[in-house]
Amino acid sequence: MRYTVPHPIPYQGSKRRLANAVLCHVGQRKYKRLVEPFAGSAAITLAAASRELFPSFLVGDALQPLIALWQGILQAPAKMADQYEALWIRERSNPVAEYYLIRSEFNIDRNPAKLLYLLARCVKNSVRFNPSGEFNQSPDKRRTGTQPKTMRAELNAAHLLLQGRSQAVASDFMTLFEQARPGDFFYLDPPYQGTSEGRDQRYFKSVSRERIMQGLALLNEKGVPFVLSYDGSCGNMNYGEPLPADLADRILLDVGRSSQATLNGKDHVTIESLYISRCLKCAGSHAPLLLAHYSPQVSMFA
């Protein structure tokens, strides 16, 4: 079945294309809550809500203005849409130059509507922060960003899906792991090791492999099921080292051609790992049956 899923926050790294591959692991068991501690654009939460797979949702992220944006979507989407529209129109009066002014303002006031505007307008919708925590991505000079009317419709549709049953929390992921309770299902999408360690620390906060392993051990101890997106590869480039097999089962997903590689004239396929917690096996998840719905890619077991 096809679902129309809103996606108000343009965010490079959004997992909306993987929604079927992730959500098929929910199986037939009834959970009380989906928790997404590395939410970003919360693509999996929105996809799960549109399929009515969980009665409630918790969206978490360490980036405070992003969570303020989610709170705005949950409580007052029309106000967020008005502010976005005003920023969009403001830039049209003085294209590009005004983008840089709004970016400087955001780096002082951390206004969530400004973050939404910057994400919609910047190169490849890709969030980038410098080591001082300032947003430093450039504007896309060939596009003007999501039209205000489209953005209003997306914000409103996300609000209607999630209102009254969702919470947005600015937090380090470990706090949410510590608060995990029976009836929760976690979807985890931390920054890739390749993008969160070393020189290219594009996100506001990075996450070490050791902390992820500690967190997964904690969820396993509590018997709280999770699906985790982690390492991957594109052509002969590997992003991150696989996690130890005792923490979870690993599936490799062929997510198709990399658009960046295609632009560079290469024909590279991107492979992403999905780690499935062992307790999902015990719960009799119907994953293998439903993976057939994951099109056009096939899954391989490592």
Ligand SMILES: C[S@@+](CC[C@H](N)C(=O)[O-])C[C@H]1O[C@@H](n2cnc3c(N)ncnc32)[C@H](O)[C@@H]1O
């Ligand atoms: C790969 S993105 C998630 C993308 C998301 N799955 C989506 O569909 O848009 C990783 C997210 O983790 C957040 N993050 C980084 N370090 C974090 C931490 N220590 N605790 C919680 N969130 C963190 C980043 O701000 C970023 O939004």
